[in-house]
Amino acid sequence: MEEFLQQVINGLSLGAIYALIALGYTMIYGVLRFINFAHGDVFMVGAYIGFFVYPFLSEALGTGYLTAIAVLVAAMLGCGLLGVVIEFLAYRPLRNRPKLTVLITAIGVSLFLEYTGQIDFVFGADYKTYPTLVERSAVFSGSGLSLGSDQVIVFVVAIGLMLLLRVIVMNTKIGTAMRAVSMNLGAASLMGINTNRVISFTFFLGSALAGAGATLYAMSYPKINPLMGVLPGLKAFVAAVLGGIGNVPGAVFGSFFIGTAETMTAGYISPTFRDAIVFGILILILIFKPSGLLGKGGVEKV
Amino acid sequence: MNLRLLTTAAAIALFTLAGCTKTGGDKPEESATIKIGQIASMTGKEATFGQQVDDGIKLAIEEINNAGGLLGKKLELITEDTQSQTPPTKTAMEKLVSKDQVVAVIGEVASSRSMAAAPIAERAKVTLISPASTNTNVTLDKDGKTLNYVYRICFIDPFQGTVMAKFASENLKAKNIAILKDNANDYSVGLAKNFTETFTKNGGTIVEEQAYEGGQTDFKAQLTAIKAKNPEAIFVPGYYTEVSLIAQQARELGIKAPLLGGDGWDSPVLTQGAAKEALEGSFFSNHYSEQDTSAVVLEFIKRFKAKYNEVPGAMSALGYDAMNIIAKIIKDSGKADAETIAKGLATLKDYPGVTGKITIDPQHNANKPAVVLQIKDGKYSYYSTINP
Numbered sequence: 001m002e003e004f005l006q007q008v009i010n011g012l013s014l015g016a017i018y019a020l021i022a023l024g025y026t027m028i029y030g031v032l033r034f035i036n037f038a039h040g041d042v043f044m045v046g047a048y049i050g051f052f053v054y055p056f057l058s059e060a061l062g063t064g065y066l067t068a069i070a071v072l073v074a075a076m077l078g079c080g081l082l083g084v085v086i087e088f089l090a091y092r093p094l095r096n097r098p099k100l101t102v103l104i105t106a107i108g109v110s111l112f113l114e115y116t117g118q119i120d121f122v123f124g125a126d127y128k129t130y131p132t133l134v135e136r137s138a139v140f141s142g143s144g145l146s147l148g149s150d151q152v153i154v155f156v157v158a159i160g161l162m163l164l165l166r167v168i169v170m171n172t173k174i175g176t177a178m179r180a181v182s183m184n185l186g187a188a189s190l191m192g193i194n195t196n197r198v199i200s201f202t203f204f205l206g207s208a209l210a211g212a213g214a215t216l217y218a219m220s221y222p223k224i225n226p227l228m229g230v231l232p233g234l235k236a237f238v239a240a241v242l243g244g245i246g247n248v249p250g251a252v253f254g255s256f257f258i259g260t261a262e263t264m265t266a267g268y269i270s271p272t273f274r275d276a277i278v279f280g281i282l283i284l285i286l287i288f289k290p291s292g293l294l295g296k297g298g299v300e301k302v
Numbered sequence: 303m304n305l306r307l308l309t310t311a312a313a314i315a316l317f318t319l320a321g322c323t324k325t326g327g328d329k330p331e332e333s334a335t336i337k338i339g340q341i342a343s344m345t346g347k348e349a350t351f352g353q354q355v356d357d358g359i360k361l362a363i364e365e366i367n368n369a370g371g372l373l374g375k376k377l378e379l380i381t382e383d384t385q386s387q388t389p390p391t392k393t394a395m396e397k398l399v400s401k402d403q404v405v406a407v408i409g410e411v412a413s414s415r416s417m418a419a420a421p422i423a424e425r426a427k428v429t430l431i432s433p434a435s436t437n438t439n440v441t442l443d444k445d446g447k448t449l450n451y452v453y454r455i456c457f458i459d460p461f462q463g464t465v466m467a468k469f470a471s472e473n474l475k476a477k478n479i480a481i482l483k484d485n486a487n488d489y490s491v492g493l494a495k496n497f498t499e500t501f502t503k504n505g506g507t508i509v510e511e512q513a514y515e516g517g518q519t520d521f522k523a524q525l526t527a528i529k530a531k532n533p534e535a536i537f538v539p540g541y542y543t544e545v546s547l548i549a550q551q552a553r554e555l556g557i558k559a560p561l562l563g564g565d566g567w568d569s570p571v572l573t574q575g576a577a578k579e580a581l582e583g584s585f586f587s588n589h590y591s592e593q594d595t596s597a598v599v600l601e602f603i604k605r606f607k608a609k610y611n612e613v614p615g616a617m618s619a620l621g622y623d624a625m626n627i628i629a630k631i632i633k634d635s636g637k638a639d640a641e642t643i644a645k646g647l648a649t650l651k652d653y654p655g656v657t658g659k660i661t662i663d664p665q666h667n668a669n670k671p672a673v674v675l676q677i678k679d680g681k682y683s684y685y686s687t688i689n690p
Contacts, residue, residue, distance in 0.1 A: 002530070003526055003527065003529075003530040006526045006529075006555070007523060007526055010520075010522040010523055010526060011523075014520060014522075118345075120345075124345065125345035125346055125349075125385065126345050126346060126347075126349035126350075127346075127347055127349070127543050127571075129546075129571060129574040129575045129577075130575070131575065132575045132576045135576075136550060136553070136554055136576050136580075137554070138553075138554060138555075138556050141556045144529075144530070146554065146555045146556040148554035148555070149554075150554070151554075220520075221519035221520060221547055222547070222550070222575050222576065223519065223543055223546070223547060225347070228519075263520075263522065263523045264523075265523075266520075266523035266524060267523035267524065267526060267527050268527075270513070271485070271512070271513055271514050271515060271518070271523070271524060272485060272513070272515065274518075274523075
């Protein structure tokens with residue numbers, strides 16, 4: 001029983017990180033109706049931003065929670081800006097082209113980030129050790145269960161950011177505009193909404209969440225490399241599809257589901273299947289409920 | 303019909319011409335240097351393996367060239383990066399043997415990648431000397447016959463697995479041990495198998511066996527299953543990238559048992575960051591210890607420090623030995639060709655290397671002792687030597 005509960009904790013803390021990435025996929029899909037396949041690589045860049053700013057921040061602020069928060073904020077801002085730049089340079093010129101064109105461009109941007117990152121004077125292809133932001137220790141340990149400090153931080157930060165996102169989307173003017181754009185881009189623009197600004201802001205928000213996810217991920221698994229975004233990115237994408245792409249609570253639910261399913265498979269069946277199970281779930285959901293568990297019906301043509 | 307005839311004729315003409323340049327030229331020009339090839343993981347997941355071997359080889363070459371070279375020629379090293387992956391390894395090996403026409407190739411560290419390069423060496427009749435691949439099958443073909451042109455100057459997995467199993471039952475007095483191995487890695491699987499055989503023969507029990515795949519970052523699921531069995535130690539015969547993550551996640555789950563491992567742990571980045579505390583008190587078997595006080599080791603460390611300003615790891619020592627062995631064979635025989643080097647290696651006996659006395663056995667493996675190191679304060683401290 002303890003073993004099972006421990007696996008649940010492991011799975012949920014992995015899922016919380018996926019959720020931060022999945023929210024970006026889902027929000028961008030929500031406003032623009034296309035899947036930003038470069039999102040996982042924006043996540044990767046977030047980890048490297050943390051890696052590079054840490055020496056300066058720790059010198060200025062010492063080591064401790066303050067620095068950790070500063071690194072998190074730096075990664076979020078950096079990724080947010082990167083997202084805005086990518087949208088402006090790669091996607092905006094194609095706004096009125098077929099969706100397939102934008103989708104292919106997204107894959108191009110993804111490969112561009114991955115392979116540019118591997119060049120020696122950018123990030124380099126070798127694995128780098130991410131700095132220890134917060135001392136790792138067992139916060140709670142008893143009756144066979146153990147909750148690590150990084151797991152607690154992952155939960156707190158992830159859930160905090162998700163609530164913040166909800167407030168922004170539901171209770172602010174720009175959030176209302178985002179929802180309007182996601183319903184109908186053309187109509188929203190006729191109603192006097194500056195759609196370009198709203199789309200830029202959505203990219204900023206989604207990418208910033210990926211930056212936060214990257215910081216939490218690299219803190220939990222402190223080895224980073226230019227291809228690290230591929231698998232978490234794909235899994236978060238599956239989570240977003242599972243929950244119903246374009247649906248914010250759905251992305252969160254899907255992420256926790258995927259994280260737990262993956263951990264349970266590794267723990268009880270075989271770690272060989274941990275990636276297979278995730279993509280198996282994707283195939284099943286596409287066959288039986290393509291709109292996702294919490295998504296609304298409707299035919300979408302990409 | 304006519305067209306076909308024409309193309310056939312053209313093809314024949316081309317082939318004959320190509321044949322001419324090859325046979326007619328024989329040795330187009332005597333090359334000005336003796337070319338030695340290297341396939342190494344200079345980048346990628348196991349980058350420090352390749353970089354360390356490279357440092358060792360370069361030191362040896364510099365010393366030889368400064369002393370006037372061999373047979374009146376300088377040595378030239380051509381290094382090809384395998385990116386810690388198998389497909390580029392094959393490409394690199396093909397390039398070295400065909401385009402560069404090297405007399406011997408040193409490399410790879412990882413057993414899986416040496417196995418990918420071995421058939422190419424055999425076909426091209428160019429000697430491949432692995433500095434550190436310990437999997438038994440590296441020097442064997444698929445029928446278990448020893449390959450003519452593939453050698454290694456390190457011990458093999460059965461020995462390394464046995465060393466750690468012996469160490470676990472005799473020095474640690476452990477009865478219950480769990481294993482966490484890399485299922486996608488020939489080296490790791492081999493070590494786990496040999497560890498299990500010896501450890502159970504000595505009366506111990508493997509209470510849990512879990513696996514992962516290289517490149518993964520989350521091991522909590524497997525470690526949770528291991529924790530439930532409460533083992534006295536965990537044998538993790540993987541490579542350093544994963545080992546440092548495994549150690550941290552194990553400590554976080556509240557596992558206090560020490561980890562045990564093999565030479566795949568040896569890297570300056572193993573104990574970086576939080577892994578330093580997580581690995582404190584763990585043990586692994588290795589080829590040499592920098593705390594060895596024999597004259598040959600002291601001299602090597604002194605020269606290495608003078609060039610690179612750091613203490614050499616085992617991979618550097620093995621690279622240094624591999625290069626010097628090739629040089630010795632060329633010098634003793636007075637010939638620098640692949641055939642001579644292969645023959646010289648087959649008969650190598652009691653070579654006084656930095657990593658111990660090296661004698662090549664009929665299966666082309668080196669017979670030599672292993673050392674067990676303990677991690678203390680993030681540094682490797684010598685614990686004991688175990689002889690074959």
